[in-house]
Amino acid sequence: MTDLITLAEIVESGLCIGCGLCQSIAGEDAVEIVMTPEGRLRPLEKAPVDPASLALINKVCPGLVVTGPDPDELAEGHAFDEMWGPLRQTVLGHAGDPVIRFQAAAGGGLTGLASFLLESGRVERVLHVTADPDQPMRSRATISTTPEQVLRASGSRYGPTAPLVEFLSLLEDGKPFAFVGKPCDVDAIRALEMEDPRVASLCRYKLSLVCGGASELGKSQDLLAGLGVEEPEVTLFRYRGYGNPGKTRIEVRDGRAWEFSYQEMWEDEGTWRLQFRCKICPDPIGELTDIAVLDCWPGGGPTGEDAGFNAFITRTAAGDELFQAAVAAGAIVVDGPVSARMLDDYQPHQVRKKRALAWRLQGMREAGVLTPAFERLRLDTFAYGADDPRAAGNLDGIKQRIASGRTRENPVRREGD
Ligand SMILES: Cc1cc2nc3c(=O)[nH]c(=O)nc-3n(C[C@H](O)[C@H](O)[C@H](O)COP(=O)(O)OP(=O)(O)OC[C@H]3O[C@@H](n4cnc5c(N)ncnc54)[C@H](O)[C@@H]3O)c2cc1C
Ligand code: SF4
Ligand code: SF4
Structure with a gap:
């Protein structure tokens, strides 16, 4: 039997993204996702993880393994792009509800779809993330059962998030639900689907944003430090939304508030504090989702505010059917078609990353460090040529x-310990 890789090895090799699935599998008595002093969510082993749980974690942890869409399962006649993977429908659009469109991160596509899933009775619950009401600069997993709750959790949370901490409890509850999150979260769910038949029957829809990377908490802490504000004073920390892209807005208890433009937040990549797993992410574009939803600014970034738009990529039959039903019900409004080359223009950083990845992984192998198994994502065929x-x-x-x-990362310690 091959030796199992421990959680400590995954974390200390820099491969953990803090999704929370290992806590859900091993149980909170053994593993707890904690915020570390370095501002990352990581699994703290409180007791030895039993071998069966660790074996399962080795098969599903997105730090160790991601397997792209099965080419045989891709329905004939649907487009497949070397860069973007399965593309059934690719369109520009936005949420039909103007409040969702305004408040959400971009055009409210994900919130519109998730609300429709609840309103249409297709699922009873939506698992996603939201600002932690007690510590609004931080985020936590949440289960929405009403469209109002879905709307309250709209917007992008650019810091650490662990949406899958309760994933197995939802399977145990046995009620149909949908998941909305990052591509790496969906990759973990898809890997679990290969091991646990309840995933396919209960987690009926897997939707994701397209992702440029998750910052450590330090990105937000730096902002507060610049304002001379302590975290306990913060009552609101909204990264974007209320417009597209909207301002990053911080409010504190004494009534003061500050706003920063998207460009002020993200122009200087040196301030992003991205986690290492994001630098070697094989699937930031959500190839394993039912529907991937993204920003669609020509050239890759906003030049000002707009009314809120998304590009939508439906990737599976379930995603296709859901999207059509949401459009028919007015939950999503379609503005026009989008080609794969327009997606390249909206997301030039994703094209660069996909072309770079095989070389980065090769560098890891040559350096002799623990290197994940990323398969069926065309990383070699799409890579920059050797010359x-x-x-x-x-x-x-x-x-x-x-x-x-x-x-490398330090052994996991809880912030403050
Ligand atoms: C870390 C990060 C990096 C991103 N990078 C890109 C990028 O490179 N290109 C791009 O096109 N778009 C990127 N986005 C997504 C973009 O900000 C919009 O979320 C996306 O266009 C969908 O817009 P929307 O209006 O449909 O979202 P909304 O309707 O506001 O819905 C957003 C949904 O995503 C969930 N969510 C928010 N943050 C997280 C998180 N950190 N982890 C899990 N779930 C979360 C919320 O719970 C909500 O359900 C990124 C988002 C995040 C959080
Ligand atoms: S990536 Fe997820 S499953 Fe893997 S070690 Fe980190 S929290 Fe656990
Ligand atoms: S870049 Fe990849 S690993 Fe990082 S948060 Fe986004 S989807 Fe996850």
Whole structure:
């Protein structure tokens, strides 16, 4: 039997993204997702994880394994793009409800779809994340049962999130639900689906945003430090929304408030504090989702505020059917078609990352560090050619990062301990 990889090895190798699925599998007595002093959500082992749970975690942890869509399962006649994967419908649109459209991160596509899932009775619950009411700069998993709750959880949470901490309890409850989250969360759910038949029957829809990477909490802490504000004073920390992209807005108890534009927040990549797993993410575009929903600013970034739009990519028969029903019910409004090359223009960073990834992984293997098994995502065929200077740049860059110790993480400690 192959040796199992421990949670400590996954974390200390920099491969954990903090999704929370290992806590859900091993149980909170053994594993608890905690905020570390470095501002990352990571699994703290409070008691030894039993071998059966660890074996399952080894098969589903998105830090160790991601397997792309099965080519045989892709229905004939639907488009497949080397960069973007399965593309059934790709359209521009937005939520039909103007309040959702305004308050949500972009066009309210995900909130519109999730609300429709509840209103139409297709599911009873939606698992996603929201601002922690007690610590609004942080996020926590939440289960919405009404469209109002879904709307309250709309918007992008750019810091650490662990949406899957209660995933197995939802399976045990036995009621149909939908999941909305990041692509890596859906990748973990899809891997679990291969091991546990309840996932396919109960987690009926898996929707995701398209993701440029999740920051450590330090990104938000830096912002507060610049304002001279302590975290306990914060009553609102909204990253975007109330417009597209809307402002990052911070409110504190004494009534003061600050706003920052999207450009002020994200123009300087040096301030992002991205987690290492995001730098080697094989599927930031949600190839395993039923519907992936993304920003659609030509050139890759906003030049001002707009009324709120999304691009939608339906990837499965279930996603296709849901999308059509949501449009028919007015929950989603379609503005026009989108081609794969327009998606490239909306998301140039995703194209660069996909082309770089095989070289980054090669660098990890050459450096002899624990390297995940990312399969069926066309990383080799889509990679920069060996004679392209960007190939060597990515290969050498990751090896230097490894040699300098910047990909390693400390053993997990709880913030404040
Ligand atoms: C970390 C991060 C990076 C992103 N990078 C990109 C990118 O590179 N390109 C791009 O097109 N879009 C990116 N987005 C997504 C973008 O901000 C919008 O969320 C997306 O366009 C969907 O818009 P919407 O109006 O449909 O979302 P909404 O209707 O506001 O719905 C957002 C949904 O996502 C859930 N959610 C929010 N944050 C998280 C999180 N951290 N983890 C799990 N679930 C979450 C919420 O619970 C909510 O259900 C990113 C979002 C995040 C959180
Ligand atoms: S990525 Fe998820 S499943 Fe893997 S160790 Fe981290 S929290 Fe656990
Ligand atoms: S970039 Fe990938 S690993 Fe990082 S949060 Fe996004 S989907 Fe997850």
